[in-house]
Amino acid sequence: MYEEYIAAQSTPAGKVLEHILRRANVSQKELALRSGIYPQRIHDLIKGIRKFTIPYSLNIEKALNIGIEGYFYKIQANYEIYQFITNEELKQHPDLSQFSNALF
Template sequence: METVMEKYKGIHPGIILDRELKKRKLKKGPFALALPEYPQTITAITKGRRALTTEVSLKIDKALGFEEGTMYLLQAYYNIMLEIKKEQSKDRPDLSLLRKTLFWDTDIKKLDWQKQYVSIIKRIFERGNEQEKKVVFDFYGKEKIKQVTGRATVVGNTLPIMQTNKPR
C-alpha cells in the first residue's frame, strides 16, 4: 500500500495544508495568528505562491500534530519535482503546445530534440501552424532555424518559411 508521503510527493505543501485546515474546520487567519505568523504568509503558502521555510514548517507541524519535518519534507519533494521539470524543459520544448499529428509516425516523447533538430525543424515548418513554428523558433533559436530553413528574419509575428530549391 502507498504511504501517505508517497501520495503527496510533488504537491505543493500549501495545498496539503489548505486541505488539512478545511478538514479540521480551521480558518487560515486565526491559525496563522496562533503560530504566530502573518495571515498573509499562510494564505500565500496555501495558494502555492510561497514556499515553506524551515521555521514555518516546524510551527505548522507542531500546531497540527504532525511528525517534525513533515511539511518541510513535502516542500523538499515539491522543489525536487520543480527542478526535474526545469531540467526536462531544457531537453525539449513544451510538448503540449505541439499537435501530436505532426509526429504521427513516431513517439514525440522519444525524439532526441538535439540530435534530430534538422528533421524536426523541417517538419514543423512544413506542416505546423504559427504557434508551433514559434515554439520551435523559441526553443532552437535564430541560428539553428536559419541553418535549416535558410532564413532567420522575423517580421512582426511572421516566422521564416522553408526555402525550396527550385530550378530556375
C-alpha cells in the first residue's frame, strides 16, 4: 500500500503524510499523541515548513504502523532531488513565457 508513494518524485513527503492521515481517518492531533511529536511540528511537516528528520520519520512510521524504515525521509529525499534537477534544467532553458509579448 505504501510503496506507491516512495516512487513518486514530484510529491512532497508532507502531502503524502496528509493523504495517509486522511485515508486512515487520523487527525494531526491524534498522530501527535501517538508519535510524541508536537502538534505544531506535525502541521509544519505537512505544510512543508519543516523537513522530515530521521527521528520524525521513524516516530511517525511507528505511530501509523508503516513497516518501511525511513519512509517519509526517503520520500522527502526523492522530492528534493527532483526539485534540484528541475531547477537546474530551468537555469539551462529559461522560461520564455515570462517575457512580454511586446518584445517579440
